[in-house]
Amino acid sequence: MTRGPVDNGALRDWLRFFGRRLLQGLFVLWAAFTLVFVVLYLLPSDPIQLMLSGSGAEFASADDATIAQLRAQYGMDKPAFLQYLDALWNALHGDFGMSIQTGRPVADLITEALSQTVVLGLFALAIGLILGFVLAIAATLVRFGWLQQLLLSLPAAGVSVPSFWVGLLLIQYFAFDLGWFPPLGGKGINGLVLPAVTLSIPTAAFVAQILAKSLSVTMHEPYIEVVRSKGASRAHALFHDALRNASLPLLTMVGMIVGNILAGSVVVETVFSRMGLGRITYEAVNAQDIPVVLGVVTFAATVFVVLGIIVDLLYPLLDPRIGSQVRTHRRPRLEHTPERIAS
Amino acid sequence: MTSKRSIARWTAATMLTAVALSACSSGGTNATAEAAGDPVPGGTLVFGTAADPICVDPNQTDLTATRDILRQVADSLVDADPDTGEIVPWLATSWEVNDNATVFDFTLREDVTFSNGEVFDANAVKAFLDGIRDLGGRAVNASSYIEGYVGTEVLAPNQARVTFTVPNASFLQALSTVNMGVLAPSTYQVAPEQRCLGEITASGAFVLDHYTPTQEVVLTKRTGYAWPSGNAEHDGEAYLDRIEFRVIPEASVRVGSLRSGDVQMIDTVPVQDEENLGASGLGLLTTNRPGTVFELLTNNSHPILADKSVRQAIQYGLDLEEYKATILLPRNNVATSILSSTTPFYTDFSEYIRYAPDEAVELLEQAGWTPGPDGIRVKDGQRLSLTILNGHSGGTSQYELVAQQLARIGVEIKIQNVSRAEMLAAVDSGDYEFVPYGFTRADPAALTMHFSTKRNNPLRLPPSELETYLDEQAAAPVAEDRQAAVDKAAEYIVANNLVILLNEQSTAYAYNGVAGADWAPGGQLSLFDAWVQD
Numbered sequence: 002m003t004r005g006p007v008d009n010g011a012l013r014d015w016l017r018f019f020g021r022r023l024l025q026g027l028f029v030l031w032a033a034f035t036l037v038f039v040v041l042y043l044l045p046s047d048p049i050q051l052m053l054s055g056s057g058a059e060f061a062s063a064d065d066a067t068i069a070q071l072r073a074q075y076g077m078d079k080p081a082f083l084q085y086l087d088a089l090w091n092a093l094h095g096d097f098g099m100s101i102q103t104g105r106p107v108a109d110l111i112t113e114a115l116s117q118t119v120v121l122g123l124f125a126l127a128i129g130l131i132l133g134f135v136l137a138i139a140a141t142l143v144r145f146g147w148l149q150q151l152l153l154s155l156p157a158a159g160v161s162v163p164s165f166w167v168g169l170l171l172i173q174y175f176a177f178d179l180g181w182f183p184p185l186g187g188k189g190i191n192g193l194v195l196p197a198v199t200l201s202i203p204t205a206a207f208v209a210q211i212l213a214k215s216l217s218v219t220m221h222e223p224y225i226e227v228v229r230s231k232g233a234s235r236a237h238a239l240f241h242d243a244l245r246n247a248s249l250p251l252l253t254m255v256g257m258i259v260g261n262i263l264a265g266s267v268v269v270e271t272v273f274s275r276m277g278l279g280r281i282t283y284e285a286v287n288a289q290d291i292p293v294v295l296g297v298v299t300f301a302a303t304v305f306v307v308l309g310i311i312v313d314l315l316y317p318l319l320d321p322r323i324g325s326q327v328r329t330h331r332r333p334r335l336e337h338t339p340e341r342i343a344s
Numbered sequence: 345m346t347s348k349r350s351i352a353r354w355t356a357a358t359m360l361t362a363v364a365l366s367a368c369s370s371g372g373t374n375a376t377a378e379a380a381g382d383p384v385p386g387g388t389l390v391f392g393t394a395a396d397p398i399c400v401d402p403n404q405t406d407l408t409a410t411r412d413i414l415r416q417v418a419d420s421l422v423d424a425d426p427d428t429g430e431i432v433p434w435l436a437t438s439w440e441v442n443d444n445a446t447v448f449d450f451t452l453r454e455d456v457t458f459s460n461g462e463v464f465d466a467n468a469v470k471a472f473l474d475g476i477r478d479l480g481g482r483a484v485n486a487s488s489y490i491e492g493y494v495g496t497e498v499l500a501p502n503q504a505r506v507t508f509t510v511p512n513a514s515f516l517q518a519l520s521t522v523n524m525g526v527l528a529p530s531t532y533q534v535a536p537e538q539r540c541l542g543e544i545t546a547s548g549a550f551v552l553d554h555y556t557p558t559q560e561v562v563l564t565k566r567t568g569y570a571w572p573s574g575n576a577e578h579d580g581e582a583y584l585d586r587i588e589f590r591v592i593p594e595a596s597v598r599v600g601s602l603r604s605g606d607v608q609m610i611d612t613v614p615v616q617d618e619e620n621l622g623a624s625g626l627g628l629l630t631t632n633r634p635g636t637v638f639e640l641l642t643n644n645s646h647p648i649l650a651d652k653s654v655r656q657a658i659q660y661g662l663d664l665e666e667y668k669a670t671i672l673l674p675r676n677n678v679a680t681s682i683l684s685s686t687t688p689f690y691t692d693f694s695e696y697i698r699y700a701p702d703e704a705v706e707l708l709e710q711a712g713w714t715p716g717p718d719g720i721r722v723k724d725g726q727r728l729s730l731t732i733l734n735g736h737s738g739g740t741s742q743y744e745l746v747a748q749q750l751a752r753i754g755v756e757i758k759i760q761n762v763s764r765a766e767m768l769a770a771v772d773s774g775d776y777e778f779v780p781y782g783f784t785r786a787d788p789a790a791l792t793m794h795f796s797t798k799r800n801n802p803l804r805l806p807p808s809e810l811e812t813y814l815d816e817q818a819a820a821p822v823a824e825d826r827q828a829a830v831d832k833a834a835e836y837i838v839a840n841n842l843v844i845l846l847n848e849q850s851t852a853y854a855y856n857g858v859a860g861a862d863w864a865p866g867g868q869l870s871l872f873d874a875w876v877q878d
Binding site for chain 2: 017070071092099100103104105110113127165169172173176177180183185271272274276280284286
């Protein structure tokens with residue numbers, strides 16, 4: 002749509018596509034919110050009791066009147082469905098209420114935690130992408146069968162090792178034994194390295210898996226064979242001709258990758274004593290702090306939905322074949338798809 | 345591991361452990377580092393704590409670890425002797441109590457100020473107690489300590505009279521707790537949520553600098569501090585310039601950070617690490633917590649457990665010495681009463697808790713429980729099978745041992761691990777058989793928390809003379825009368841096997857490169873005398 006002259010028909014098609022994706026996104030958000038509410042509500046425990054009882058082997062000692070008063074304060078004395086409608090209505094206005102455990106606005110908690118997780122996540126994403134690309138490219142270029150098998154099996158291993166174990170090993174070796182990095186990842190850029198590396202491993206494995214598969218397919222495409230027959234080396238063909246196309250499937254996986262990082266932050270932020278979204282999620286789930294869990298899940302769902310829409314909008318720019326599918330009922334334009342270059 | 349060096353290290357370590365053990369065996373309240381030299385003022389102590397403090401208001405928090413932090417920040421009207429529990433002066437220099445423990449007259453120190461310059465006087469005491477009352481349910485413990493509070497009269501600038509509608513014999517002890525830490529009058533004008541986030545001003549030896557949720561609490565020394573409790577080892581200001589409590593949820597990272605010197609002190613030392621840490625020359629500060637012992641909360645309304653003979657047989661069937669040898673460390677104590685031996689007014693009632701398997705079998709036979717085909721007893725087609733609903737973190741080995749021991753007398757124990765939330769819900773609704781439990785408070789009033797039928801009644805107890813004894817102990821201002829009432833209550837609980845008793849709760853802190861840290865009463869930590877070594 003940005004490549005050719007924009008006519009009214011194309012714009013209408015595009016708007017229709019965008020509108021449909023937006024509606025789908027809103028539905029996903031609503032479904033996530035509702036599902037979490039129902040699951041939390043079905044749990045047998047009582048968040049007010051949990052708030053009063055603190056930790057350790059002590060039970061709440063407040064009398065019934067106090068508990069009733071607190072229930073009313075948090076609106077938990079109403080029927081479940083009314084609580085749900087209240088929560089949904091407020092959420093639509095961006096108000097997720099107060100954390101039961103800490104008494105603070107959920108929006109504040111998420112905002113404070115977010116910057117820490119974003120920094121950690123971006124760092125981990127960068128490391129993960131570099132490692133993943135290097136691994137996939139090395140596995141594609143290497144000529145020894147056994148080495149290739151070894152490199153190709155690394156991603157599976159990377160996905161399978163538990164993050165808390167990797168994190169503890171890294172702390173033990175690089176923080177306690179060598180003293181290169183602080184064991185508590187809260188402060189400074191130095192404290193970011195170990196948690197980011199821990200968090201990047203599943204991402205690296207995931208990226209390597211997808212890219213290696215995609216490269217192996219792309220490297221057998223006819224247009225690569227043409228390039229090769231003109232005398233280009235494998236490496237040249239890979240870097241100049243195959244890599245860009247082979248990377249495209251990764252773009253559709255951005256949601257998954259960001260999701261992995263968010264999920265991984267729960268473990269990594271706890272092991273490294275860091276503040277962040279994962280940490281508040283962990284604490285909130287333990288304490289059954291319904292408003293916080295609802296807030297975090299809705300936030301995470303929003304991130305997925307927005308990323309999904311952005312990817313859908315970007316994809317036609319990067320792969321014009323998709324763009325022509327968006328403009329349904331219209332004759333595909335002549336564009337420089339890889340096949341055409343090859344033919 | 346058999347080189348000369350490691351043998352030498354082991355020997356030294358064993359001796360150090362012996363020192364540590366002998367130091368804490370004397371009542372379990374004092375295990376300060378030996379041969380530390382003379383205190384040196386200055387320096388920062390970094391303390392690794394397992395859990396987020398959540399709310400850094402001494403009046404509102406219910407977490408032991410949070411109270412450890414706030415003990416350094418807030419002073420109390422009185423303190424308690426860590427060994428005897430005797431009430432000693434702090435911000436109040438003297439007090440008088442009327443005969444039925446409803447009116448308390450306090451005379452106050454006149455040289456005390458809060459860190460913002462506000463003066464501590466009778467009006468501040470009034471603002472403090474009124475403030476606790478206004479917090480209501482938000483001050484879970486503190487509000488229960490002032491039940492029946494009528495008000496505080498300012499008799500003179502340094503004289504305050506506190507009145508209750510009902511007797512409150514444990515009020516003085518309650519005042520010594522961190523939950524009853526005195527905050528500045530202006531703090532009680534701040535919204536409770538803001539206080540939780542650190543907007544509090546107090547008169548303690550350290551000032552709360554800031555609290556970053558899930559991360560850290562930082563305290564700085566209060567310059568010019570001159571009113572430590574009578575329990576302190578030195579006068580004047582604290583030694584440390586700064587204390588940073590860092591939240592380190594992962595136990596192995598906490599222990600590793602202590603070994604590497606990244607932190608100087610940690611709480612919640614896992615039992616499996618306790619002996620190792622001591623053996624590697626690091627300091628251990630351990631105590632048996634006052635309050636009720638670790639017990640299996642027993643649902644007294646359950647069809648099987650409502651029968652006293654069954655409950656008694658289960659207690660008699662438990663070999664607590666074997667339990668200690670298998671599960672606990674040598675420094676731990678098995679239960680000898682419902683109250684732990686570090687609780688004031690404790691009396692030994694171990695004759696009711698003895699291991700007597702033959703009597704246990706006889707009791708079960710008489711109650712109609714006869715051996716079934718698989719060794720588990722049956723009665724009217726029902727198996728004698730009971731479940732421990734465990735919602736605590738940590739292992740279940742102690743319950744597995746209980747199950748093994750009770751299988752010998754034909755009682756089947758199943759262990760069901762649930763979330764903490766589910767466990768609490770089960771206790772709340774009475775839908776349980778056994779739940780592990782223990783309540784920490786350095787006063788026999790700890791008993792009313794779960795044996796009184798006036799509150800939640802988690803044991804589902806029928807009304808009995810126990811209620812009278814509990815009321816009596818709350819009303820007796822004279823120590824002898826209170827002792828008599830507490831004994832009656834404790835003996836009733838133990839003799840009727842209202843709960844199954846296991847061991848005294850204990851807790852351990854470890855330190856590295858710091859000296860002078862010690863227990864404040866109630867199993868709380870005091871860092872007033874602490875100083876960092878080079």
